[in-house]
Each structure stands twice: as structure tokens, then as C-alpha cells.
Amino acid sequence: xxxxxxxxxxxxxxxxxxxxxxxxxxxxxxxxxxxxxxxxxxxxxxxxxxxxxxxxxxxxxxxxxxxxxxxxxxxxxxxxxxxxxxxxxxxxxxxxxxxxxxxxxxxxxxxxxxxxxxxxxxxxxxxxxxxxxxxxxxxxxxxxxxxxxxxxxxxxxxxxxxxxxxxxxxxxxxxxxxxxxxxxxxxxxxxxxxxxxxxxxxxxxxxxxxxxxx
Ligand code: B1M
Numbered sequence: 001x002x003x004x005x006x007x008x009x010x011x012x013x014x015x016x017x018x019x020x021x022x023x024x025x026x027x028x029x030x031x032x033x034x035x036x037x038x039x040x041x042x043x044x045x046x047x048x049x050x051x052x053x054x055x056x057x058x059x060x061x062x063x064x065x066x067x068x069x070x071x072x073x074x075x076x077x078x079x080x081x082x083x084x085x086x087x088x089x090x091x092x093x094x095x096x097x098x099x100x101x102x103x104x105x106x107x108x109x110x111x112x113x114x115x116x117x118x119x120x121x122x123x124x125x126x127x128x129x130x131x132x133x134x135x136x137x138x139x140x141x142x143x144x145x146x147x148x149x150x151x152x153x154x155x156x157x158x159x160x161x162x163x164x165x166x167x168x169x170x171x172x173x174x175x176x177x178x179x180x181x182x183x184x185x186x187x188x189x190x191x192x193x194x195x196x197x198x199x200x201x202x203x204x205x206x207x208x209x210x211x212x213x214x
Contacts, residue, residue: 002026004036008043011071014063019071033078037115040075044068044113048197058106061196065109072112086117088207091133092143093121094176095154103176104145106196111143114200127154127161134162134170140207143199144189146176155179156187163188171206175199 003022010018026036047064050056090111094104101123108118119137121129130142142162146152155174162172173191174184184192191206193199 002029002031004031004039007036007071008039008046011040011043011064011067012047014060014067016063016067016070019067020074023071023074027074027078033075033082034084036075037072037079037084040068040071041113041115044110045200048110048200051195051197062102062106062109065106065113065196068113069109086115087209088140089117089119089137090141090143090203091119091121091130091137091139092145093125093130093133094123094145094147095151095158096124096126097154098146098148098151099123100145100147100176103147103196104143107143107145107175107193107199110196110200111203114204116203127158130158131161131165131167134167135165139170141203142170142172143203144172144174144176146174146179149178152176152178152183155183155189159188173199173203173206 002025004026007019007022007026010022023036047061051061092104092108094101108120111118119133121133134142144155144158146155159172162170171190173193174189175193179192181192191202193202
């Protein structure tokens with residue numbers, strides 16, 4: 001019988017082999033891919049909660065997110081067949097001049113774990129690329145990450161470019177070690193999150209989605 005508790009535990013422990021194996025087994029046994037995704041999403045939410053309570057740290061959250069990512073690769077074709085679509089699309093990237101990508105990728109992985117379609121533009125992303133990608137993918141959210149005090153100021157340019165492009169329904173959320181809620185508000189961003197777990201709740205709140213996962 002499919003071991004969904006084992007799957008949840010494997011994701012939380014960052015055990016990629018078991019997470020992918022148990023996902024395959026569950027699919028082979030004909031379990032509803034949506035139900036499997038709900039189990040995965042709930043386990044990532046628990047990981048996020050534990051991180052916020054300082055019970056685990058960034059490496060544990062990263063390996064859990066990687067296990068989830070690999071398991072979702074197996075699940076994805078089955079979800080598409082079942083007509084499951086992500087609730088919305090978010091574009092994410094590290095701002096121009098900045099090459100730090102670990103935190104940004106972690107946020108992207110956590111968003112994927114919450115069944116959000118994520119377009120990751122990588123690092124050193126110019127304002128116009130954020131705008132173009134948001135348009136192309138019909139994104140509801142643009143996520144900006146910066147790790148340098150010299151590059152975080154570039155977030156203001158992205159917010160300005162988004163407003164100038166008249167992407168009225170697109171919300172901008174910012175984060176990264178030097179970024180604060182006060183700075184986010186000064187530059188006119190719609191949201192801020194101090195860490196990857198908080199970024200999941202923040203992005204859902206921005207698009208008006210209550211957290212119903214798990
Ligand atoms: Co850099 N670096 N670095 N670096 N680096 C820092 C950031 C620094 C604090 C180190 C220091 O001096 N103590 C310092 C910045 C000082 C400042 O501006 N205040 C610094 C510097 C100066 C530099 C260079 C200028 C060094 C040089 O060349 N002289 C240079 C700049 C290059 C460039 O970007 N143009 C540079 C280069 C590098 C490496 C390439 C060597 C490497 C990056 C590798 C990579 O990312 N692939 C690197 C690293 C690894 C670091 C440190 C050690 C670690 C950063 C990290 O990955 N943290 C860092 C020192 C430190 O933080 N202790 C440092 C882990 C990551 C998970 O955390 O990214 O904060 P973080 O993400 C968190 C939250 O911030 C939040 O969620 C994440 C998870 O909880 N978050 C968001 C992040 N983005 C978010 C977006 C959101 C919401 C939340 O919404 C969209």
C-alpha cells in the first residue's frame with residue numbers, strides 16, 4: 001500500500017531517494033496525483049514552520065526543498081493529465097548586479113512546493129527582464145532578491161518599471177538579507193518576507209489566496 005506518511009517524512013528529512021521512490025509507488029498504485037501533491041505541500045509547510053521556529057536551519061530546508069522538487073518532477077506530468085493547474089505564476093530573480101542565488105532559489109523552491117508556477121530568471125536580472133517575463137508568463141507576482149546593500153537599491157527601479165509598464169495586477173515582493181519591511185514600503189513594493197517560509201504565506205496573501213494546503 002502507498003506510504004504517504006513515509007513520503008511526507010522523506011520530504012521533511014530531505015531523503016530524495018525515498019521521496020521519489022514513494023511518489024512513483026503511489027502513482028503506480030493509482031493514487032490521485034492531487035492527493036499526493038497535497039501530502040507533499042503539507043510536508044513542505046511543516047518544514048517552513050519548523051524553520052521559523054528555529055528547529056531546523058537553512059541546509060535542512062534546502063535539502064527538503066530539493067527532495068520535494070525531485071518528487072514533483074515525477075508528479076508533474078500526472079498533474080497536467082489530471083487537469084491540475086498551478087494557482088498562479090510568479091517570476092523570481094536576483095536583481096541587477098547581484099550574483100547571490102541561494103536564498104532566491106530557496107524561495108523559488110518553496111513557492112513551487114506550494115504549487116505555484118515559478119519562472120526563475122536567475123541572477124543579475126535587469127528591471128526590463130522582470131517586466132518582460134511577467135508579461136510573457138502572465139504572472140501575478142514578481143519576486144526580487146538582493147544580498148548586497150549596493151544592489152538592493154535596484155529593487156526600486158524594478159518597482160518603477162513594473163508600475164510604468166502598467167502591469168496593474170502584478171504584485172512585487174522583495175526579500176534578502178539586507179532588505180527590511182521598512183525598505184520594502186519605502187520603494188513601493190507590495191510585499192516583503194524575511195525568509196523563504198514567510199515568503200510562501202506572503203505571496204499567497206498578496207494574490208488573495210487563503211492557505212488551504214494540507
Ligand atoms: Co557574498 N556577500 N559577495 N558571495 N555572500 C554576502 C551577502 C556578505 C554579507 C558577506 C560579508 O561581507 N559578510 C557581503 C554583503 C555586504 C553587504 O552588502 N551588506 C557580500 C559581498 C560583499 C560579496 C562580494 C561583493 C564580495 C567581493 O567580491 N568582494 C561579491 C558580490 C558578487 C555579486 O553579487 N556581484 C560576493 C560574492 C559571493 C559569492 C559568489 C562568493 C557567493 C554567492 C554564491 C551564490 O549565491 N551562488 C557569496 C556568498 C555565499 C555570500 C554569503 C556568505 C552567504 C549568502 C547566502 O547564500 N546565504 C553572504 C554572507 C552571509 O550571509 N553570511 C555574503 C544563505 C541564503 C539562504 O540566505 O540569501 O539571505 P539569503 O536568503 C534568505 C533570506 O534573505 C530570504 O530567504 C532566504 C532563506 O530564508 N530571502 C528572500 C532571500 N531572497 C528573498 C526573496 C523574497 C523573500 C525572502 O521574496 C521574493
